[in-house]
Amino acid sequence: MQEVAWRAWKPLRAAQLRTKIRHGEARLSFRPLAYYKPDLGAVGEAAAAIVQFAELICAGEFPFLGYETVALGFPPPWNVDFVTGFQWEQMPAKEVMPVVRYNGSDVKVPWELSRLQFLPVLAKAYLLTKDARFRQAAKVLFSDWREKNPVGVGVNWTLAMESALRGMSLCLLLSLMQPLGPEEQKWGREVTRSIWEHLLFTEAALELSHLIRGNHYLANVVGLSCMASFLDGPGMERRRRVYRRNVEREMLRQVYEDGGNYEASFCYHFLVLQLFTTSYLLMRADGHDPPSPFLARLRAMFLYLEALAGKDERVPHVGDSDDGRAEILATDLRQMVSLPCERRDSLLVSSYLALGGALFNLTRTHGDTSDCAWYGLQPRRVTPSPSRVSLFPQSGVAIGRDNGAEIVFCAIPNGIRGFGSHTHNDKLSILARLDGNELLCDSGTCWYTRKIDVRNSFRSTRAHNTIRVDSQEQNEFNCARRFEFSMTDQAGVAPIQFRETPDEIVFSSSHSGFSRIGIVHQRLIRIRSRRLLVEDTLQGNGQHEFEMFWHLPGSWRTNGAQKDGFDILVPLEVSLRVQSNLAICCSEEPSPVSRTYGGALEYGLCLKVAGQGPFPCRIKTVIAWAQ
Numbered sequence: 001m002q003e004v005a006w007r008a009w010k011p012l013r014a015a016q017l018r019t020k021i022r023h024g025e026a027r028l029s030f031r032p033l034a035y036y037k038p039d040l041g042a043v044g045e046a047a048a049a050i051v052q053f054a055e056l057i058c059a060g061e062f063p064f065l066g067y068e069t070v071a072l073g074f075p076p077p078w079n080v081d082f083v084t085g086f087q088w089e090q091m092p093a094k095e096v097m098p099v100v101r102y103n104g105s106d107v108k109v110p111w112e113l114s115r116l117q118f119l120p121v122l123a124k125a126y127l128l129t130k131d132a133r134f135r136q137a138a139k140v141l142f143s144d145w146r147e148k149n150p151v152g153v154g155v156n157w158t159l160a161m162e163s164a165l166r167g168m169s170l171c172l173l174l175s176l177m178q179p180l181g182p183e184e185q186k187w188g189r190e191v192t193r194s195i196w197e198h199l200l201f202t203e204a205a206l207e208l209s210h211l212i213r214g215n216h217y218l219a220n221v222v223g224l225s226c227m228a229s230f231l232d233g234p235g236m237e238r239r240r241r242v243y244r245r246n247v248e249r250e251m252l253r254q255v256y257e258d259g260g261n262y263e264a265s266f267c268y269h270f271l272v273l274q275l276f277t278t279s280y281l282l283m284r285a286d287g288h289d290p291p292s293p294f295l296a297r298l299r300a301m302f303l304y305l306e307a308l309a310g311k312d313e314r315v316p317h318v319g320d321s322d323d324g325r326a327e328i329l330a331t332d333l334r335q336m337v338s339l340p341c342e343r344r345d346s347l348l349v350s351s352y353l354a355l356g357g358a359l360f361n362l363t364r365t366h367g368d369t370s371d372c373a374w375y376g377l378q379p380r381r382v383t384p385s386p387s388r389v390s391l392f393p394q395s396g397v398a399i400g401r402d403n404g405a406e407i408v409f410c411a412i413p414n415g416i417r418g419f420g421s422h423t424h425n426d427k428l429s430i431l432a433r434l435d436g437n438e439l440l441c442d443s444g445t446c447w448y449t450r451k452i453d454v455r456n457s458f459r460s461t462r463a464h465n466t467i468r469v470d471s472q473e474q475n476e477f478n479c480a481r482r483f484e485f486s487m488t489d490q491a492g493v494a495p496i497q498f499r500e501t502p503d504e505i506v507f508s509s510s511h512s513g514f515s516r517i518g519i520v521h522q523r524l525i526r527i528r529s530r531r532l533l534v535e536d537t538l539q540g541n542g543q544h545e546f547e548m549f550w551h552l553p554g555s556w557r558t559n560g561a562q563k564d565g566f567d568i569l570v571p572l573e574v575s576l577r578v579q580s581n582l583a584i585c586c587s588e589e590p591s592p593v594s595r596t597y598g599g600a601l602e603y604g605l606c607l608k609v610a611g612q613g614p615f616p617c618r619i620k621t622v623i624a625w626a627q
Contacts, residue, residue: 014204021151021200028233030192032178035171035230035285037376040128046330046370047128052337054125057118058137063336064112065323065344066598074137075144078114079155081105083450083599088155096155102481106450107155108322108597114156116145116169117328123176124374138173139187146190151197160205161216164223165326167198168278171230172327192231199227199239212419214263215272215324218254221246222275222326229282240286247279248294259300260395264415265319265422266308267347267445273301274326277355281375302356305349307390307399310406310438313367315347316431317442318410320422320459322597330370341600354379389500398496400505400527406433407527411493411509414475420487425474426464427491427511428523432532434625437571440465441553441604444594448484455484458594461549462606467521467536467619468547474513490516504528519544519615534621545612548619550576553593554602561586565621566607573626580619582611 043050056063060074070082079088086105089096099107119138126134149156156162170191180188202224207216225243228236254262254272261269276298283290308315325332329351335344353367358377369379390399396412408431415421424442432440443463446454456479461468468474474491477483491513499506508524519540526533538546557570565586568574578584591606611617 010206021197028192028196028231030174030188030195031230031232031236033175033230033282033285035175035282036374038127039373039376042370042373043128044370044373046333046368049330049333049337050121051125051129053118053333054122054134054137056337057122057141058133062113062118064598065332065336065346066341066596066600068341068600069336072113075141076113078145078148079110081107081109083109090154093152093154093157096158099155099158100449100482102449102452104450106447108448110155111159111162112323114145114149115162115165116142116173117165117325119169120172120176121328121333123173127176135177138177139184142170142173142191142194143187146194151201157201159216160202160207161219161223163198163205164202164220167195167202167227168223168326170195170198171226175230195227196231196233199224199231202227212416212421213250213253214416214421215254215268215275218247218250218272218275219326221250222279225279226282229286244279244283244288244290247276248290251276251294251297255297255301256392256394257297257300258392258394259297259302259304260392260397261301262416263319263422264412264424265321266315266317267321267324268319268422269301270305270315270347270349270352271324271326273298273305273352276301277352277359278326280359299356299360299362302352302360302362304392304395304397306353306356306362307386307392308397308408309349309353310433311436313348313350313353314345314438315349316408316438317347317444317595318408318412318426318429318431319415319424320448321346321445321594322448331368341596341598342602344600345595346597347595357382389498389505391496391498393495396493396496396509398498398507400498400507402505402527403529404435405527405530405532407431407505407507407525407532409496409507409509409525411496411511413493414487414489414491418489420475420477420489421485423475423487424459424464425461425466425487425491425513427466427474427493427513428509428521429464429466430525430532430534431465432623434572434574437555438553439556439568439572439574439623441551441593443551443592445597446592446594446599446601447597450599452479452481452484459487462547463549463551463591465550466523466548467538468549469514469519469521469538470517470544471547472514472517474511514538514540517544518542530625530627532623534619534623536617536619536621538615538617538619540615542615543613544615544617545610546582546617546619548578548609548621550607550609551591551593551604552607553604556605558588558605558607561588561607565609575622575624576607577622577624578609578619580611580617582613582617584609584611584619586610 122138228239331351350368354369357380372379415423505527510522565577
C-alpha cells in the first residue's frame, strides 16, 4: 500500500518542486561548512597527480578510469557518447527517455562526465599551486555546463542519482574555492542557485521504492543531505534533519551486520562505503553525532573492505562494477594520469583503507594516506597483520590465509534480498592470490548496455570460477533488451561452514541453482601448506554434463592442457590437477578480464575441465605451487 500511495503522489510532488525551481529562491546563501580541513603540506606525492590531472582538464583532455584520456575539447560536449559519437537530443528530459537506445551507445559516458567530479580536483590543484588557471578553468566549465544543460533539459537531467552526485560536486567545489573574491561573487551566487536547483530536482525525481532500494536511492539521500548541509535558507535545517535520518536508516537497510553491502557486488560495496563515508564526514563537520548503530556498521564496512584487499591493496572483482565514485581521490588520480587503461583497477582501494584507519582507529590499517590531509585526519601508520580466517556470514564471503595464499570463497546471496540487481552467477566461486600474485580472478563487468550479449557473457556462470551443468545458468536471466539488470533468484546458497586447525582451513557451502534439472552443487575447499584442494559434488541422477572453469589474469601462462589438468608456469610454478569419477577433458582458451567500466580489457586464460556421464558426480581439484 505504501508503494501504491508513493507512486500516486510522486508526479504531483514532482510538479510542485519543478514549479519552485522556475520561480526561484531569493533568500538562499552558501553555508561555508568545514567539510575540508586541508593540511597542504601533508598531501605529499599525491599533489603531483592532482596537478597533472588538472593540467589535462585545462587542455581539454578528460581522464576516465575505463577509457584512455579523451581529448574532448575545452569545454567538452556534455551530451555525447565519445565512443560511438552518438548525441542525445536537447529536449525536455521526459522526452529524451528512454536513454538506453540499444544502438551501441552508452548513456553512462555523458552521465559520468556530467557528474563534474573533476571540478573539486581543479580547486585542489589551485590550493596546492596558487595557479589561477585551475581556478578559472573550474569557473568556466561550471558556467558552460549550466548554460548547455538547463534544469530538466537533456540527458543529464534524466536520473536523480546523476543530479545528486553532480550537486555534491558543486558543493565540494564551492567549499574549496572559499573565500571568493569580489569579482567572483556573481559566479558564486550562480553555483549556489545551481545547487538549490539540483536539490529540488533530486527531490522531484527521487528514486524511492518501498520494495527495492539500492545505491541509487542512497546516492539521492546522501546528495540531498550534502546539498542541504551547504545551503542556508528556508527549510534547509529541516531538510538536514530529514536526510541525515534517511541516510542513517539506509545504513541499516542496505548493509548487513557483518559490514557487507546487500547488492552482491564488491564494487558496489565500495561505492556505498564512499557515500556513507561522505555523509559521515559531513555530519562531523556539522557537529552532528550519528547513532551508534550507524557508526558500528560503517566501521564494519571498512573492516570488510580491509579483509578483501590483498597486499597490493586491491579488492577482487565480484559482481557488477561501474567505477562509481562519490569523490575522486588520490588512488584513482594516480592511475588515470600514469597507467594505461588495461593496467588500471577500479577496486584499488588504498585511499579508503587509510581513511577508514584514520576515522575508526583500525589496528590493521594501511593504504595511501595523502587524502587524510584534506579532511584534517591523522593517518595511522601500522603494519597490517590480517587474520588467518575472516568470515562474513550474512554477506556470504569467507577469506582464508595460509603460507602466502589468500583465498576468497563466495557463497553470496542474490542482491537486494533476491531481486538480483548487480548480481552475477558466481555462486561457490573461488578467488586466489599466491604470494601476492592473483591466480584465480573474476572476469569483471566490461559495460552494461552498450552490447547486451557482452553484458550477459560477463555475468554468466562461465565467466566465474565455478561449475556449470548441462549448459544451464545458476540463475536464469532474460537475454532480451531491457532486462540487463534482471535475474531470477534460483541459486539459493547455504551459509558458509568453516573449520580451522593448525594444518588447514576448510570452507564449504552449496547452491540450488540447478535444482530445476535435479542437481545440487556442493563445494568444499581446503587450504593447506601451499595447496588448495577443491572437492565438488554434483548430487543428482541421470546423464548430465558438467564444465568447471578457472579464470587466470593475463600475467599467467601454461604449457597447454594436459590429460588431467594444467601446468601453470609464470610468474610462479603452479600445478592444477583434476580427478573425477567421470571421464574428463581439459582445454584452455583466451578469456577477457575487465577491471574497469568501459571496455578496457586484458586477455587472460580460461581453463576448462569438462565431463559427462551418470550423476552423482565428484570432482577433486588440487592446486599446488612451489615455494
